[in-house]
Amino acid sequence: MRSGVKVAVVGGVFAVVVGGVGYGAYNVLDGLGDSGVGGGTDTKATSAEVKTGPVTKDEIAETSKAFLAAWAKGDAAVAADLTNNKGDAEPALIGYSDSAHVTKAVITPGPATGSKVPYTVKATVSYEGKTKPWSYASELTVVRGLTTGRPLVDWLPSVIHPDLAKGESLETGESQTASIEAVDRNGNVLTKEKYPSLGGILDELRKRYGAKAGGTVGIETWINSANADGVDKTLLTLVKGKPGRVPTTLDAKAQAAAETAVKQFSGASVVAVKPSTGEIRAVANNPANGFNAAMQGAQAPGSTMKIVTAALLIEKGLASANSPVECPKEVLYQGTTFHNLKYFSLPPTDTFTSSFAQSCNTAFIKLIDDTKDDAALGKEARDVFGIGLEWKTGVTSVDGSVPEATGGVAAAQYIGQGTVTMNALNMASVTATARTGTFHQPVLVPSSLDGRRLVTASRSLSPNVTGQLNNMMRATASWGTGKAAMSSVLGDKGAKTGSAEVDGQGKSNSWFTGFSDDLAAAAVVQSGGHGGDAAGPLVAAVLRAGR
Structure with missing residues (x-):
């Protein structure tokens, strides 16, 4: 001292x-001084006996x-x-x-x-x-x-x-950035005390928009980030600066529900997006004060990726919601064997909707050859769903990725495994695009605040394809693998479950995405198992609150 x-x-x-x-x-x-307890940094002892x-x-x-x-x-x-x-x-x-x-x-x-x-x-x-x-x-x-x-x-x-x-330090003084008062879409003030998952986001909003919003600096104690481009974290405010008002697209009610929901599981993330606009309504993680996995994570999304795959297959005329498809218990594709959960199969007369709703892997794998293009899934993800277009959400976020692949790796991508990576934000956006047929780039801060240019996809889905995707997701929510999780959700609703296997991890990651009217949400729970069991209830809680 x-x-x-x-x-x-x-x-x-x-x-x-x-x-x-x-x-x-x-x-x-x-x-x-001579207790024998201390003795300094761990250097070689002078005593003969260590x-x-x-x-x-x-x-x-x-x-x-x-x-x-x-x-x-x-x-x-x-x-x-x-x-x-x-x-x-x-x-x-x-x-x-x-x-x-x-x-x-x-x-x-x-x-x-x-x-x-x-x-x-x-x-x-x-x-x-x-x-x-x-x-x-x-x-x-x-x-x-x-x-x-x-x-x-x-x-x-x-x-x-x-x-x-490591590499960080504590400092007290005049704050490096102007104070802000972030508000939700209805003008409700958002604080890290009330919404812990927003702590890092609010710090970043302050760094990016404090000066633009007309705020003034205060006196604070903060952590200097180890990264030159990182965001300093405020720990204590001695004197408040005059806050500048920063509008966000968040919804306090949906955010509160998301914060409560993720507390059920360690390693949980959830995001909600409005399909008609791309506005982000909620973002939450557990742990709340760590890495923003909901927007910056990159993991295999499991069968939730079948939304993109289904759109591709329907657009190419290789499947339709009401046409029959084969769903054997396992299938061999270019030397790699794929199977369904517990090796289930469906009757050959069952429709593509049935395979989608019950998450039949083999039905999707069997149709890959007919696309005649191993890179087709990546093109669909980019051109229709906006995946990989460098989204400018207003805060740091990571786009999904479907890298070019061949053979068994390409086949694995069709069911959300292999080299494809997503996070909860990406999959909420995928569901939002499927809901309306048109990609709207997710935003957390209106682009009018800083004039940033939002990206757009090359094309939209036709009303026919959009209708089929919605009906298939409705089936999943009403009688398929998402039924239990979505039973408490009202309105026009749909869903898709997913379980992603991770090397060296005993239990699969749980994925779930769904919509209710004009709100879409997606969640992932690390080692959560089946999508409907862990991630499903998180999505349902946010959809109920955000309607």
Whole structure:
């Protein structure tokens, strides 16, 4: 900490109290200097005997207390010397006072769980006469030094703050970008406290549009991104700047439903889009404060991709909703065998709609040869559904991809496996395009705000093909694999389920996409299994709320 700091210990709580001149002249723990617990960065031991094996309970307690006490005292050198990476730890600990301007802190350790020690930090941040309390929780892990054998804190930036990653730093000062007040389509204010999944999006909106919206800077504590083009994350606001108003296409009611829905599963993402305009109504992820997988992910979408495949086959006259198609339990295509879930088959008199609604893989694979073009699926995805056209949504997003392929890899793409990749935003847009027959590029911020040019697809589907796709999706929702998930959804509704196998993963990723009137939504749940079981309820919840 800065000069004028004194240390006290009360009931196991390390306290840093401003007052007097210079630091307190005593150690927080008796005999800290020669206790044998610390000893510095993990360099070669001078002792002939180096202790091995797991750290003991006493070592964990002593090391964590010594480190937290030194940190609380503001002695970065001593605290860093109790870690296994002094070179990185010391400047980070110094920056806690010098750059983040923390002038007071009370650190309270909790009971250890194995070698992990949780703790809460109640700090005070002061900058140019402005002061505000700051509270958060984090944890550290005690490990045995590889060469010294001493117990040491395993240094990670998250020891300082849980959101801090490698290459990032804390800073307090005048904010780098103007403040904003993001609002939904009805003027409701959107905050990261109320809608956690929007945290990163709101930070990016601020960076992109704060100045354009007429906002002014405030005084804040933030995380400097490790990426020069990245978005800094605000942790604390000491003085609010005057916010500029930034309109979004989001819908607070649908967003709230999405936030609640994804909490059911770890590794879940959901997006809702309005088919008639492309406006994004909701975006949510679990975890909420991490990677925006809903808009930036890239994974095989499983059988939800059959919407694009069905459009291709119908457009080429190779299938129609009411014509019969073969659905054997397995099929061989250019040396690669494909089969249906649990090797089911359908009677040869069953229609293409039946194969779509019950997600028959082999019915789609058997028709590939007739397209006479291994790259046909990629062309359909780009020219009709706008996949890969570099969408400009207003925030960072990743387009889907259907790379050129041949043989078994091309066949796998037809059922959403192999090299095809999508995210929830991409599949919500695919469903929106199928719903209306025309691609409308998804947007989260109106293009009128910055004049960016939205992309358009080469062509639309004919009303006949669009009608068939809608009817096939309606069948899936009413009596096919999406029936259970969509049973609570009202209005004109349709769906498609998907399960995507991932190498090295015991359980498939769960995918689901659907529509209700003029709203489309898609979701993915990592290792969620069948699409209707995990991802389906997420989509249904958002569709119910967003109508």
